[in-house]
Amino acid sequence: MKRCLTLMVIPHNDDHVREFNLAAPILWIIGLLLVLFIVTASYFAYGYYARQGAEMEFAHLKTENEALETHLISLRTRMRGLLDRVSNLKQSDTRMRAFARLPEPTTDSGEYAPPEDPRPYALYSPDQFASLEQLSREANRLAEGYESLLQALTEGGDARRYIPSIFPVKGEGWYSSTFGYRTDPITGQRSFNKGIDIAGRKGTPIVATADGRVDAARYHQRLGYTVSIDHGNGLRTVYAHMDRKDAVKPGEQVSRGDTIGRMSNTGRTTAVHLHYAVILNNHAQNPIDYILENRQRRTLF
Template identity: 40%
Template sequence: MTIERPVRRVNAVGDLIVFERGGKATAVRLPRHGVAALGGLAALAFLWSMAAGAYILFHDTVVTELRQGARASATGYEAQIADLKNELERVRTRRLVEQTGAEQRLQELARRQETLEKRQATLSDILDPAAITGALPGDNGAPALPYTAKPTPLGGRGGPFERLDAHARRSEAATRAETLSRALDRMEQTQAVALEIAAAKTAERRRRILNVYAEAGVPGPKLEAIGGRGGPYVPLPDARGFEARARAVALEIDGLNAARRGLDAVPVRSPAPAGASVSSSFGARVDPFLGQPAFHAGIDFEADVGLPIRATAAGRVTAATYSGGYGLMVEIDHGGGLSTRFGHMSSIAVREGQMVRPGAILGRVGSTGRSTGPHLHYETRINGDAVNPLRFLKAGRTLATID
């Protein structure tokens, strides 16, 4: 076997490589430094083969790591995006809560205003309107707060909130709520003050009315008997709160009105014509016919014939006829044992059994019966006994100062 072995020879032109085989020689001439170039190519081929082998060996590991890195990055981005979404949702929720809270506040104030309007209706039913609309103490005569219109309904499409951004809506709602709240506070204060003033005035007026009964010497009506006929006793609820206080004041006003109406049946008014003078008082006097001491059961009012005589209280006519020394006489039963008599009339304008009101004309001044001249003989009686009419007339003067 013949081995071909290259033989390198060098000359000035370049490298000469001679291959010998079977006695034959083949010469290959390379450019200068060609051997070095071939070596470099061989080295590059070796490195490429090593790199290719390493790539083939570690390809799956590298790809896996790259994929895991990409997946981790994607997960991080998704977490950041989720955090941003959550933050945006929290901001939106907070703004919605703030806006909804303001709107709910306005709705609450609207309900409060409706309650105050109902209270105003209650006050109007039981009080003098001037007491409700008057000035508060310390207001320097400023009028009480006028009622404002109800707030515009919220949440409707096209409303004022729909035309504003979230911040402006919150600001607008808060401003309206604050303004309305102050107005309602003042309205509530005005109503409370008016109610207390009315309560004080009612109590004072009722006290003075009852004093008229005391001056007249007759009992006044009892509060618990007003409009009642019986039934189980149930105490009033706690008087705290406006509505309970208003009920208590209304009860006081009912008592006052009942006491005032009761005076219609008490003879506290004058029966005589305007300008008439008292010619004879109640009690002991000298009898004009006999010239001897005698008891005078009433008061005589001197007046011209034909002037009107009026009822001093409401009641039922029990007599309207000629009655001995009284001449033409009218007697009225006022209830509770009270009665009045009017004598010496020239004519009678009522009939027996007729109901009369205070001030009703009963007849005309005259001089019938046991009389020495035209005058009105007027008596007041309790359970049939004559009492001085002057005490009733004085009580009537007190009543006039109250009315």
């Protein structure tokens, strides 16, 4: 005789009692289906809540990532600001030391020694600094170096008026060629430019960049009409390609800012411009190192 389970349904009214006989295999099947249902429901419920948790975690991490990215951009902006500050301090340090005729500082003295860079006034690359802390130290060293500069400039007195420290053109002027090696605009060959070239309009006033005495004013086959001013102590400035008209004469005493002539294109030129040179003890110097004006000049190169 097969084993079975009898289920009786007894209603509260006078209806007949109903009986259901379930064989053991059917009970096993029902049990297995019930267990399978519970397991499946639990699996999907777990998956749903796990997915909800993962989505919430993803949203949280996304928010954190966006905040970190914003902070990183801010740090990069600060880094660039510090880079600009160090670069500007380096430029000012070089120009003011040239102005005061002081040697470049060395690391042995505890002052900041700028790294060698073949590009004039190149912006420092972040690769040159291991950290913001190191960059800050470089900026602080440069700032501390100004104490010796300030002392030298204070003790210099009126001697500073004999150092060429202003832009040689009164009005608009654009740098068209820098100091150093370049491609000659006429020959196309590589040559050394012993000064800087400043383009402008014909007739633009040219001014003496420091007090001094005009020691030469004559026509040169290559440089055109040229004026040379002796500032003493082996320092001299040269202004070339000028207009002969209204130019100063040899022996005249000039002060910084005095008009000594006007811009033209005399001599070997391709356009109107001024060739400006600074000579110290018969050696050409970079005039940019001496110009202390804060005005930003446009360039044509």
